[in-house]
Amino acid sequence: MGAIALRKIEKWFGDLQVIKGVDLDISDGEFVVFVGPSGCGKSTLLRMIGGLEEISRGQLLIDGKDVTSDPPSRRGLSMVFQSYALYPHMSVRDNMGFSLKTAGAPKSVIDEKVSEASRILKLDDYLDRRPKALSGGQRQRVAIGRSIVRDPTAFLFDEPLSNLDAALRVEMRYEIAKLHQALASTMIYVTHDQVEAMTLADRIVVLEFGTIAQAGTPRELYENPANLFVAQFIGSPAMNVMACTTDGASYRLDGGRGGDFSGDRPAVKLGVRPEHISLGDAGTGQLDGTVDVLEYLGADTFVIIDAGSAGRLTVRLIGDSELKPGSQVGLSFDGPVHFFDADGRAI
Numbered sequence: 001m002g003a004i005a006l007r008k009i010e011k012w013f014g015d016l017q018v019i020k021g022v023d024l025d026i027s028d029g030e031f032v033v034f035v036g037p038s039g040c041g042k043s044t045l046l047r048m049i050g051g052l053e054e055i056s057r058g059q060l061l062i063d064g065k066d067v068t069s070d071p072p073s074r075r076g077l078s079m080v081f082q083s084y085a086l087y088p089h090m091s092v093r094d095n096m097g098f099s100l101k102t103a104g105a106p107k108s109v110i111d112e113k114v115s116e117a118s119r120i121l122k123l124d125d126y127l128d129r130r131p132k133a134l135s136g137g138q139r140q141r142v143a144i145g146r147s148i149v150r151d152p153t154a155f156l157f158d159e160p161l162s163n164l165d166a167a168l169r170v171e172m173r174y175e176i177a178k179l180h181q182a183l184a185s186t187m188i189y190v191t192h193d194q195v196e197a198m199t200l201a202d203r204i205v206v207l208e209f210g211t212i213a214q215a216g217t218p219r220e221l222y223e224n225p226a227n228l229f230v231a232q233f234i235g236s237p238a239m240n241v242m243a244c245t246t247d248g249a250s251y252r253l254d255g256g257r258g259g260d261f262s263g264d265r266p267a268v269k270l271g272v273r274p275e276h277i278s279l280g281d282a283g284t285g286q287l288d289g290t291v292d293v294l295e296y297l298g299a300d301t302f303v304i305i306d307a308g309s310a311g312r313l314t315v316r317l318i319g320d321s322e323l324k325p326g327s328q329v330g331l332s333f334d335g336p337v338h339f340f341d342a343d344g345r346a347i
Contacts, residue, residue: 002063002154002186003028004049009058011044011210018044020210021058026154026188028063031180033189035197036207036233042190043158045207049188050079050156062153078152082159084139086131086146093118093127096145110149117148120182121175137168141175148179154186161196173199194234198222206230223336228269228344237274237302237314239338242287244270251339255309256287259333263347267339274302274316276335279323285332289313291323305329 004026011019018041026032034042047053049060051072060068067075086095094101096117097110118124121141131139140160147155157176161169177200180187191197197204198218206213206221206229214226218234225231231239243254246267252258253270261267282288289307303315303323313331323329339347 004154004186004188005059005061005064006045006049007059007061009045009048009060010056011041011048011053012056018210019048019056022210022212024205024212024215026186028186029184031187031189031200031202033191033197033201033204034207035191035194035204036213038192040207041210042192042207046156046158046188046190050077051075052079076153077156078147078150078154079156079158080140080143080147080160082162084131084143084163086139086142088131091128091130092123092134092142092145095131095142096123096149099146099150113149113151114145117145120148120179121145135168136164137172137175140164140172144176144179148183152185154188157187157189159190159192161191161193169196176200195236198234204234206233224346225271225338226346228271228340228346231271231338231340231346235273237316239271239273240277240311240313241269241271241340242307242310242313243268244339246339253287253310255307257285259286259337261339263339265341265347267347268342269340269344271338271340272333273335274314276333276337277313277315278332278334279303279315279317279329280332282328282330284330288328288330291325291327291329293325294321294323296320305331307331 006022006024009019009022036042044053048055055068059066062075093114097114100110118127123141123145126138161172173196201218204218204221205215208229214221214230221230221234244251244267246261249261250258251261287307287310289305291303292306293304295302301317301321303317305313307313341347
């Protein structure tokens, strides 16, 4: 079992409050990702769950038991850090089994658990090597293997892929996703990379200044952001946001035209995803702009458009484009359009 519940969790450093009354339920076997910009409190919250930071106020429950005051060793959790923290003088085998050895486990039990973790992580060919003979991705797998052998209640990952290059990050994302499928264990994962969050999570928790801005599945957050912060943070490229005014059943863009509006209160911002904009002749659609830069990525082309007072917008096109910088275009919104009020709440 690995159900974790946070009840009005707060963290104070003197007079500074960094976690501001977080309530969250994490189900047994769920993969939850904490995501947000630097300084939002995601690593602090993870360390509080792990017992590495004291909880100032509130309760932490693991499988219904209050562990708020328990030390890390009694919580049954295992943590994987950004730093591999492997012993350089030990082999992979000894690194993975070290925690069991210090706990006094029999050698037969250690060998069995190390072998099982090695099989899951495909480390059988590296068990007798030392860390200096491994790549970054292999070292991170060893660090994860060291956690697996303890058979923890839940795994806590604190930005484990930050030290890897782009190709290894993709590979390790796959490895962690497969690991979750194989173990069916509760996993809490911290990252500032929303692509990692979208691809790995059963549920994403977006943190903003120590509070939960929104929690939901990747699809829910992408298609129905609760506020402007989530709308602009989730998605790559980010959602385009423009100033607008509304009047009854219609809206008008600042520096452009408009369309239909059916909100229950006035909107001051309009958001539209890059893939939900099509390009045509100037004078068509919701507003006009000038092609500024084209970013060709093979399967996609990102067209950066200067739309005057509406701002700089990004349009995602499939494949290549014959547009040239300086071209005049009209932008039409042909997908979901999101509206936000003066407080940034979705309408």
